Amino acid sequence: MSIPRVLSIAGTDPSGGAGIQADLKSIAANGGYGMAVVTALVAQNTKGVRSVHLPPVTFLAEQLAAVSDDVEIDAVKIGMLGSAQVIDTVIQWLDRVRPAIVVLDPVMVATSGDRLLDPDAEQALRDLISRAQLVTPNLPELAILTEEPPAQSWAEALRQAERVANRFSLLVLAKGGHLEGELAPDALLGGGRVLEFPARRIITNNTHGTGCSLSSALATRRALGEDWPLAVEHSKRWLTESIQHGAALDVGQGHGPISHFAGLWARGGTETSPSPEQLREDWWQQIAGIRAETDALAFVRQLGDGSLSREDFLWYLAQDALYLRDYARALALASQLAPSPEEQAFWAASAAGAIEAELVLHQSWIPAGTMFQTEASRSTTEYLNHLHAAGESYSVLVAALLPCFWLYQDIGTRLQQGSHPEHPYRSWLETYADPEFAEASEQAIGIVTRTAAAANASERLRMLGAFQRSAEHERAFFAAPTLRKDAAGGKRFCFEPRQKL
Ligand SMILES: Nc1ncnc2c1ncn2[C@@H]1O[C@H](COP(=O)(O)OP(=O)(O)O)[C@@H](O)[C@H]1O
Numbered sequence: 001m002s003i004p005r006v007l008s009i010a011g012t013d014p015s016g017g018a019g020i021q022a023d024l025k026s027i028a029a030n031g032g033y034g035m036a037v038v039t040a041l042v043a044q045n046t047k048g049v050r051s052v053h054l055p056p057v058t059f060l061a062e063q064l065a066a067v068s069d070d071v072e073i074d075a076v077k078i079g080m081l082g083s084a085q086v087i088d089t090v091i092q093w094l095d096r097v098r099p100a101i102v103v104l105d106p107v108m109v110a111t112s113g114d115r116l117l118d119p120d121a122e123q124a125l126r127d128l129i130s131r132a133q134l135v136t137p138n139l140p141e142l143a144i145l146t147e148e149p150p151a152q153s154w155a156e157a158l159r160q161a162e163r164v165a166n167r168f169s170l171l172v173l174a175k176g177g178h179l180e181g182e183l184a185p186d187a188l189l190g191g192g193r194v195l196e197f198p199a200r201r202i203i204t205n206n207t208h209g210t211g212c213s214l215s216s217a218l219a220t221r222r223a224l225g226e227d228w229p230l231a232v233e234h235s236k237r238w239l240t241e242s243i244q245h246g247a248a249l250d251v252g253q254g255h256g257p258i259s260h261f262a263g264l265w266a267r268g269g270t271e272t273s274p275s276p277e278q279l280r281e282d283w284w285q286q287i288a289g290i291r292a293e294t295d296a297l298a299f300v301r302q303l304g305d306g307s308l309s310r311e312d313f314l315w316y317l318a319q320d321a322l323y324l325r326d327y328a329r330a331l332a333l334a335s336q337l338a339p340s341p342e343e344q345a346f347w348a349a350s351a352a353g354a355i356e357a358e359l360v361l362h363q364s365w366i367p368a369g370t371m372f373q374t375e376a377s378r379s380t381t382e383y384l385n386h387l388h389a390a391g392e393s394y395s396v397l398v399a400a401l402l403p404c405f406w407l408y409q410d411i412g413t414r415l416q417q418g419s420h421p422e423h424p425y426r427s428w429l430e431t432y433a434d435p436e437f438a439e440a441s442e443q444a445i446g447i448v449t450r451t452a453a454a455a456n457a458s459e460r461l462r463m464l465g466a467f468q469r470s471a472e473h474e475r476a477f478f479a480a481p482t483l484r485k486d487a488a489g490g491k492r493f494c495f496e497p498r499q500k501l
């Protein structure tokens with residue numbers, strides 16, 4: 001579903017709670033792209049209206065044309081109009097552009113009691129109504145539209161709303177915000193049907209701009225594809241939540257605004273996430289020290305120039321065989337937890353690759369029948385325990401699995417440059433410098449960085465921690481063959497129980 005482009009045609013409120021400022025917040029909070037054409041500049045705040053300035057209507061017509069000549073408009077919300085001339089200009093534009101959805105909030109008097117529409121413009125407003133699908137009057141506005149005294153009860157308000165709906169052949173949302181008592185119900189009327197939306201009155205001072213915000217939310221939700229009853233249900237639920245959090249804003253000394261984004265802030269937060277490309281660079285940089293220390297290890301240098309003793313190499317391979325056996329299980333677990341078929345297939349293929357290709361390499365060096373006979377060293381055990389612990393969550397597990405791709409691919413490619421036909425460890429160097437392994441590493445980096453970019457901040461931090469720990473374990477693993485100080489294994493977790501499906 002594309003993001004609806006919603007135009008508000010309304011007056012301003014420099015204190016941000018009502019008018020166009022509220023409309024834009026409401027449109028955004030309800031999932032639309034907000035645009036605004038100003039009918040009236042209003043010097044007002046939470047305490048009331050000080051003065052109103054109506055720019056020439058020729059300029060209003062220019063603003064309207066500037067938007068509709070360029071942008072396809074999915075819905076229009078109309079608020080404060082101010083004068084009969086302004087209304088006529090808007091009518092002419094509506095008749096020319098014919099937007100599919102028009103919601104009219106027939107703003108006449110602010111809660112503060114200040115007039116926002118010339119009394120002689122009321123007839124012009126009645127002419128405008130038939131161009132809308134939905135009109136959203138409060139109780140005083142309903143009275144003016146019916147040319148009757150203000151309703152004294154909710155039942156009377158519903159009768160008036162029904163009369164407006166029948167007279168102008170459109171839907172009316174009657175609003176009960178101005179009622180006395182514990183309830184603040186709304187009702188959708190039209191076509192002989194009445195749909196009530198009951199609500200409890202919230203005890204608050206923050207109701208400035210509720211009508212503006214509600215009508216903009218309705219236009220946006222209708223443009224999103226909801227039918228009118230659903231749009232009212234969702235908009236009212238959002239409005240109630242926003243009224244409830246209004247007081248926390250601490251804006252102004254009079255009737256404060258509602259908190260349009262309170263629900264979004266609470267549920268989604270305001271944090272922006274880094275891109276996968278930024279994360280790739282950042283994470284690689286985070287382990288720059290570990291990488292440099294790994295490169296400087298005697299084992300790595302001797303493996304590269306071929307001077308490594310056969311004994312040390314075989315000791316390393318025996319540990320690596322033990323490591324790979326459980327690393328393949330961890331890859332299989334990642335496949336099991338993967339959120340998409342593509343990732344599931346990638347980790348499963350990597351698990352198979354780790355077992356088939358890499359163990360074949362080891363078998364060519366390790367005497368038949370002796371594979372897995374060696375006791376796991378401390379570095380092997382600790383690395384595997386770390387992978388096992390990471391298996392609690394997919395995102396952390398894949399971050400922990402990544403260094404074994406990325407670091408081996410990086411080291412393998414560089415060491416392979418020193419390879420030659422007589423190099424004693426040529427087959428090892430070629431395995432890790434293989435283009436297929438480079439491609440697999442790229443895929444693993446892509447999956448992990450995309451997962452991290454989509455994660456929330458604390459999960460991303462846990463992923464980075466798991467990634468760094470694995471890089472440290474890689475360093476220790478490469479250090480072990482020549483040091484052999486950690487030959488004694490520790491107690492090791494086993495992947496098998498959780499692995500069984
Ligand atoms: N104190 C309140 N508690 C809950 N809902 C309210 C409260 N005040 C207004 N509303 C709701 O805000 C919306 C706007 O209502 P209303 O005040 O009647 O219109 P306007 O802001 O145009 O004068 C309606 O959905 C109404 O039910």
Ligand SMILES: Cc1ncc(COP(=O)(O)OP(=O)(O)O)c(N)n1
Binds near residue numbers: 012020079212
């Ligand atoms: C510029 C402008 N437009 C409309 C209003 C009235 O706002 P509304 O949402 O009807 O709510 P109250 O603030 O009157 O409760 C306004 N004040 N300014």
